[in-house]
Amino acid sequence: MSIALSVPQPARRRYRLRRRLGDVGSVVLAIVLLIWSLLPVYQMLLIALDPEEGEIEFSGNIWPSELSLDGFREVVMQEARYLEDFWQQFGNSVFIGLLTMVLTVLIASLASFAVSRMRLSKGSLLTNAALLTYAIPASFLIVPYYGIMHGYGLSNSLWAVIAAQVAFAIPFAILMLQLYATLIPFELDDAARVDGASPVQLYLRIYLPLMTPALAVVAVYALLLAWNDYLYQAVLLSPRNTTLAVTQGLLFTDADAPWNAMMASAIIYVLPPIALLFALRRYVVAGLTMADDNG
């Protein structure tokens, strides 16, 4: 005699109906989410794969009539108008993104290690001060930054952008690292100390390896922060040595720009963070779910 049989018949039917409705609802929701997520990507591909330069956005085609990779070829060969310096600008974007990522991970992990693992007295002051950064959003400080970078001798320098991004990425990084560090038992540090490990060895051999998931989250976050930025790159860099995001942002209202090539360059530009996220996905999932296995 199974338990299911003892459930009254209408209740069972109601349950089954509910389940079926739930499934139909899930499918509908999934389709809506799929269109919602991919529509702008479709728009980008539609323009980028158009053979005529910048025609499709004015003719209003929904389905591409014919596809061509001309836009991509022109971008890669640097033949498209406004994109003569494509590789240099792309290189600048990569430089800013990578250094923001590396410096954020390094500086935040060192500070977080000193506060959470070495128990620096008054260490919580540092965490609070870091959070205080968010009292003033990054975009609100662009005017003083513009003047201050001159004072630091960093006008028109990529380092000015990197410094700004790092300063605003670290508070979240420290928050994330502090939360994750509570998973690592202090006994490990203790035992290593007994073995005579120095603080540097502790940081390198115990802290960094065990914190990998949280560090992966921080790295992706920092890269995306730099990759999403438009304002700082537009204001702090000179037009002659700028980044791809600025070129695309400045020209997007220009109807004469070769829009298939511009969109092709945009598609190339958006790929690196997606690749990084994909490569680190296992660690990012572990970091976000606070799972303490290192895989």
Next chain:
Amino acid sequence: MSSTQQVLAAGPPVSAKAPWRPPWHRRLHGSDFTWAIAFVVPYAAVFLAFVVYPFGHALWMASKPSLYVDLFADPGYLRTVVNTVLFVGIAVNLKMFLALLLSGFFLRRRWWIKALLAVYVLPWALAATQACISFHWMLIGEQGLVNRLLDEWLGIEGPLWFNDRWLGLGADIVVYIWKWMPFWTVIFLAARMKIPRDIYDSAQIDGAIGARRFVHVTFPLLANLYLLCTLLSTLWTVGDFTTVFLVSVGGPGGATDVLATLGFHYAFDAAQPALGVAAVISALPVLIPLVILLMRRLHTSEVRL
């Protein structure tokens, strides 16, 4: 075998005779203290040079009272404040609520829902500038993709999105939600996966299923995280520049500007940097209490992101 390996092999000690003490006691001595300071110095330097000093500089630039007289005399400023409140208020709350609901959807154990999640987080990894440009193209004029689809599928004539203040602001809000909802959905999803199954099992015995389970079990467990995320997101959204600048371009005629873009226009288009700083500094009386609330919530409760 070194003691480190022993601990690694044995796992956390079950019981110890002496009360456990941290490897460094409350006070650090000698070289350890030096090392700890050395580890903190890089961040302290970044914080002082690139947060405290620019912030102080901004306060100094915006210290003249006459600036605020000019500001309040400008009808564009008041309109911008209303826009900012609407943009932040609607975008953050709608995004957070939808993210919370969707995190429940992605909890379902079906292979195709897991696959969908990978597509769904794509907007988060897609660079903001390019995504905003794409949305701008989708919405311009009668030939934009959205209006063409409306015409093709539903046979209705779409409006000129950027010729109207409310439609423009609405478009900005939708784009902002599109870009940032996946990130918070993943945060909530991670938190929900941490909720032990037995809580749900016992709730089911008490008759809490479906919507009732969400209201009485899931939401109370996530309430603190939800509040923290909403606070953090509010602070970040107030500073959002890219969406309004690139989607509605502040148009028509600055009617959809928010504080971040207005400050930019004052400073770089109208060549009045002090006024631009004053415009954004005027948001501080609202932002500072939010940060203090955030810090206190983080302190008083054990929170897991």
